[in-house]
Amino acid sequence: MPDHAVPSPVSARPAARPLTGRIAVPGDKSISHRALMFGALAVGETAITGLLEGEDVLRTAAAMRLLGAEVERLGEGRWRVAGRGIGGLTEPEDVLDMGNSGTAARLICGLLAGHPIFAVMTGDASLRRRPMKRVTEPLAATGAVFRGREGGRLPLAIEGARDPLPLDYVLPVASAQVKSACLLAGLCAPGTTRVVEREATRDHSENMLRHFGATVRVAAEGAGRVIELDGQPELVAAPVAVPGDPSSAAFFAVAALLVPGSRLVIENVGLNPLRTGLFDTLREMGATLTIENPRTEGGEPVGDLVAEGSALRGVEVPAERAPSMIDEYPVLAVAAACARGQSRFRGLAELRVKESDRLLGTAEMLEAAGVRCAVEGDDLVVEGCGGQPPGGGTVRTRMDHRLAMSGLVLGLASRDGMRVDDGAFIATSFPGFTSLMNGAAGAGSIG
Template sequence: MGHDTASIPSPRPLRSHRPSGGLSGRFAVAGDKSISHRALMFGALAVGRTEITGLLEGEDVLRTAAAMRALGATVERLGEGHWIVAGRGVGGLVEPADVLDMGNSGTAARLICGLLAGHPIFAVLTGDASLRSRPMKRVMEPLAAFGARFTGRAGGRLPLAVEGAAEPMPLDYTLPMASAQVKSAVLLAGLCARGTTRVVEPHATRDHTENMLRHFGASVRVMVEGEGRVIELDGQPELTAAPIVVPGDPSSAAFPLVAALLVPGSELTVENVGLNPLRTGLFTTLREMGAHLSIGGERIEGGEPVGDITVRAGALRAVDVPPSRVPSMVDEFPVLAAAAACAAGVSRFRGLGELRVKESDRVAATAALLEANGATVSIEGDDLFVHGVGGPPAGGGMVVTHMDHRIAMSALVLGLATPQPVAVDDASFIDTSFPGFAALINRAAGEEAVRDEAPR
């Protein structure tokens, strides 16, 4: 994919209103974004042909597919969600002929920095305006210790030139923050290093990278230490192609599930949702709020637990979320805050510093979303307080999304519950992670509850 401005979608304002009845039905959501990115990357590093089913075909993941092609892997789409990747083996990626444009995807950009750091090649990464504003220094610093060199804009921002290490050295690294992206970047670079790379994380973060490394045949050891973990990876393994079934993304499932909790008379099931325990903090939290939420059909697919989640609308109460839970629900706080605005009492979300470096400053953007629609919110340091009054706020606001798909979807979910419709200035970025979001909500509502916003 080129990096011309033609690829930037034009703004698409949307609005949502309270449907006349409840949301109902059984639905599947798009494949897990985190697993989809990694499936393509590990397929590119494996020897043989990796078959992937259920791949998320949102813009972010398609950027990763294009980048793997540019780095020498053969990547073919056989049908909806069905892909084949013929890999080049660990250390076998080739120098790309052009700039790698990662669009809106921070995950792809940071993980690919890890891939590049272990290969003796030169590459340049760029992205859209949102991604070019996000910090990459958090991955550049540990990856430089492998022997890679980075040249970027102030603060380590894209565009970023990467010179991978000719002979990467194994690393012993303690994460300064709970970040699965940084951990994964270090492990990806460690694949190419002779010896054992060791990563210490203070709080356990999503472990899809470790699971997939094992799935492809790498030697990975994980030791639990308090709330954190120590991961050891033996470098220069031969990864062997292995089939991957991508489960439904729990971060995407969060939006229709919370919508059904907030719209009276709703009962809705999302099928085949990934239930990795390091990703299910939202479901734990919703139950603490009194949500009617049950899980059935639990099973293991491709090394990951999956199941079907059913929710029923009902009254919610305030919740106090500890910092230790943040990594397991880091992407779900905006929609959780929308639920908290409709609950009884003051909810407190603690230790949200990591949300400030997402697609937007999600702490500030979430607070602004709620305030624009009549909710009372306060921020103290990295803690967010949402003052619920036992029912939805008034609504009627226009939400600035800051090119952040999760802020856009959270605002539209809130608008399904508020007396007045809620509008967003731009929903074009929703397709990066959840193609068909509005269509799914409208199908569940039996009417056009989410529609294009008429010009004012």
């Protein structure tokens, strides 16, 4: 794993040519994490194909090994997990180091809450600053005990419940991570675990739980949903084919939309409707963005995403769409910077507790490119340039991989390019990003 103590600056020049051809992005990070975790809780051997082999997911694989599962890499994207069964995880002999992955840390808190074992979890400097109470407070109702630094931050000592209780919890904020942590804890508890979300969030956990044999019921309630899980099921190993990550595809789709003459096909992209808010928004902006070869794989909709160079216009995005595209706002802001007219993205409070204060970081990125923008409460307002922004500045990434990749896309679309202060963190979610983008946009566009 890379040494993040040494910054790795990288620059993006205006794209050498239109983005063309067919590419495949790495596997979906959310599904990859869950495939390893649910495989560790299942009886039998789970075969995984298309697993994202970025640093975040590798941290989850290492944690599952420490908790007693057999986790083996068989080849590129091909993994085997021999599970321990529900309640069968064993006490780790070492600290669980989750690196930069908030998803892994929060979901594993739920997994550990239902097991009568002791564990200590830590992460890198960025993750140690991120709030964990939103997960540990509801999980404490199972009987688990969490002891961390001020604000519940990592390092965190976790003592799982010997006789875990089922949860009945209303999410105060839209968070698939908190919901999934509660469901993972509920696997080990008798009775029914019930989670209510006021706004629907990505449902990969529900889909995969059913795939492994759990009984999960979902009912609509207003704009949100009520999820019920029957506790103590026997999860049975099942093959998982991980689709391409729509969050990773987003960078290439936006780059193709912004570089005139582009037509790029991104193959095998996951199209779960609770993950595709960005694509819907880009179409509202006038993007030529279509789907070819739609299909279903492993309970998830999949297709080939086709992006063509487009003249975009400003748009207003309502707050209720945020959960379906929360990770994509930085690159959406890049599209808005190149659009004609003003864009306003509402209800982005959740961006403040990502790998960095991603709302502030996105605004600073645009300002570095000479784009007028403002943070108004939890809204981001972007004054589009109607074409190429000036560029020429440096993006402060704040140890945030999505800010780094968005800054590079902005460089491809700007007159004078952009510099990113540290590209090392891109490897946490998208190893090979630079070489893949250079292949699409022309050699030397990024380097």
